[in-house]
Structures are given as C-alpha cells and as structure tokens.
Amino acid sequence: MAEGMEATGIHAIVLASGAPPRITAEGCLQGSAVKSRRGRAAVTGRQPPHRAGTCVTNYCPRRVGRRDGKPGAGIPAPQTARPARIGFACDRPHRFPGLTGNCEHHLDRDAKPSREQFVGKALLVHCGICLLILVACGADPWADLVLEWTPGNGGSPGYDNPVTTLGPPTRITFDDLSVTPFYPAWGTDELVSIGAGGSISLRFTEPVLDHPENPYGIDLLLFGNTGFIDEDYPNGVMGGLLGADGGELEVSEDGETWIQVTTCETDDAWPTMGWTDLGPYDIGGSNHPSDFTRPLPITLTIDDVQGIDWEALLVHYDGSGGGVGVDLAETGLAAICCVRISNPAGSFFSPELDAIADVSPTDSADVNLDRQVDVTDLLSVIASWGADDAGRPDINRSGLVDVGDLLLVIAQWGQSP
Secondary structure, eight states: OOTTEEEOSOEEEEESSSSOOEEOTTSOEEOOBOBOTTSOBOSSOOOOOOOTTSOSSTTSOOOOOSSSSOOOTTOOOOOOOOOOEEEEEEOSOEEEOOSSSOOEEOOOGGGOOOHHHHHHHHHHHHHHHHHHHHHHHHOOSBOOEEEEEEOOBSOOTTOOOGGGGSSSOOSBOTTSBBOBTTBOOOOTTTOEEOOBTOEEEEEEEEEEEOOTTSGGGOOEEEEOOOEEEETTTTSOOEEEEEOOOBOEEEEESSSSSOEEEOSOOSBOSOOOOOBSSSOTTOBSOOSOBOBTTOOOOTTOOHHHHTTOOHHHHHHHHTTBOOOEEEOGGGGTOSEEEEEEEEOOTTOSSOOEEOEEEEOOOTTOOOTTOSSOOSHHHHHHHHHTTTOSSOSTTSTTOSSSOSHHHHHHHHHTTTOOO
16 A cells, blocks of 8 residues: 555454554554564465465364375475464554554544453454354365264275365375376375275265256266276376276265165266376376366266377366266255265275265356355455466356456355355
C-alpha cells in the first residue's frame, strides 16, 4: 500500500510473540512484527509453508504416514508451525506509511477502545481463524478411518499395515522414483495386500455422493498397484496390463448394511499416474501433479492404448491420476460413507490397495480439495494466472488459467462440493 494511503474497516495486526501489545499515548500500537521466512515483515499473518503430512498450525495436526507426504528417504520430518497471535483489531481509519515505518492510528482520543473491548475483539478474531483452520484441516476426498482389517491367507509379506490406505495415493514410491503406469507404487508403507478370505473396510468423514456432475458418471476411484508392461523399455510403450489381481467391492451408507458393486474389480485398470509432465521412469516429482479425483473416460479400454507410446498415453490420461472408476448408480444409494474390499476364500491372487478417492464434480472450483470453495482456491487460481498445464487451477480445463476459472470460483464461493 502506498505511503499515506487511507484504509477503513477492521485491520488485524498480527504479533509474533505472546506478549500483549502496548497502546502509546498517541494511540499507536506497538509490538513485534511477524517475520516471513525471507526476513521481511508479513502483512497478512500467513504462516510459513506447511511441511508434507501436517497442517500449518498446531490446532489440527494431520495424520502423518503417507506420501504427499509420507515419511521416507529425502523427506524431512513433519514440523508444526507456531500460530500467529492476533493482537489488535481496530475499526477506525488507519494510515499505512509503509512496511518499515510506524503505524499512525487517527483515532478519536475519547473513543479509544477499553481493555475489555480490546481483549474481546482479539479473541473473536483469533477464534474465528482457529475455526477456519480446523474446518480446512478436517476435509479431504480420501478415506479417513480403517473400520476393519482381516489380512487373509497368502497376501504379500510385509504389506499388512491397513493405515497405508488412508490419505491420497502415492506419487513417489519407495525408491524415490515417480509413480507411473510403468512403475507403480510398491513400498510396504504404501500398499496393503489382501490375501484369500481377507478384507479391508474404510470410512470417509464426508459422504461420497452419486453426484450428477461427476465426470463420466464415476463417483469413486480405487488405486492399487497394477501397471503396464513396457515392450520398449525404457521408452514406455504399452505392452499389456500387469498385476490386475481382482478383488470384490461393497459400499455402505451407514457402515452396517453393505451392497456389492458387480461392475468392477478393485485392483484393475487404470494404473496410477503421479505426474503429468514426467517420463515413465523419472526420479522425484515435479510442479505438475496429476488429479487423483479425476477419472479416465469410462469408454476408454485397454485395447485403445495397446502399443501406444508414452506421449500418447499422457494424452489419454489427460491430467487424471488413474484408478478404477466406480459408478454408485448401480447400488441405488444417493451417498455412501464406507467401502469394503474383499478377496474370496481360495483366491489365487491377492489384490493390493493404495488409496480410495471421492471424485470431484466437473468444473469444481475446490482447487485444493478441502471440500470448501474459499480464499485458498482463489489464491491458487491467481498464483497460476496465465499458466498452461496448471492442473486443478485450470478449473474449466480450457488449457489456460484465466478469467473463466476466476468466475467459477466466484460463482461457487462458499459451496462444499
């Protein structure tokens, strides 16, 4: 803001320390400023960027134990940032002389807020921010709870931790290679193997809807560790499907009554694609993650991709992260909370499961997948303005982040997709 510019409304001044602010005789607030990671004064009270697998404040620590980020080689231990303190709120006109100058509050001396007003306003603002943080930290499109786990007989040794199925699918696997259809996830802390007679039941905190605007009518995605055979290694030419181990799927609206979905097997096409701009065997990740809530077209078949090269395969995936697509219409349920995957007794194969995901509706402006269209999504669109191949910020999938995406955020503001 330029020197001497007037501003009205409520302006929160964020203090880094826990000490109470001091109001001088001239009506000015004195206190330590919040410093950003680059050492500049922060004017919004924004915390340092969060580490993988944990929220940005200590009010709602996320479950740690999956990549995106899963602890492992080269991934720093999760840290919890200290929340900023809201020290003062004023609804009088302010003058902002600049980041390095002293604030000048043009206040009526007789209207100076009392200590009770000061504390009350500070608590209201602080509690409001805490509530927003809790809401944001608690919502996502992934499974949240393991209801039941029976390993069964003959499953792959070491792949027996059901908690690995919670959270998003794996993007970078055990040996730091990116997950692609030619190199699926394979770490013991990334998958669970369901032996003959075994099963796993998972629950979503938020309901999964049979949504009329979901792409291709698909409402749920299952991610395992199927992969494509590379008939021209290491160039990534599709030579067939490997590791499709079957598995039966049931869903429930209450966790008690289960309905079987007969139109799909749980460990099948399509293999997981972690990134949209990497090769079939690249190390690490990139700035262009795939969308794990976007399915491939329901009309696409294995025969359609047989023999094609890597670039052509990327075109077919079209930004999707893959997964087995499930249409809930078959069940007659409007919404579900729970998913059960089982392997019949006597089965020769053992299906694997990495994660399950709720599909995002077409043109959903929930860019960060927190089940709320808000300022975070707006900032994501602004940060990607003018970019192509931008992923979820390109809400209308026009190939460019522009005013069309901004209008969708505005139109869906406050909604919970």
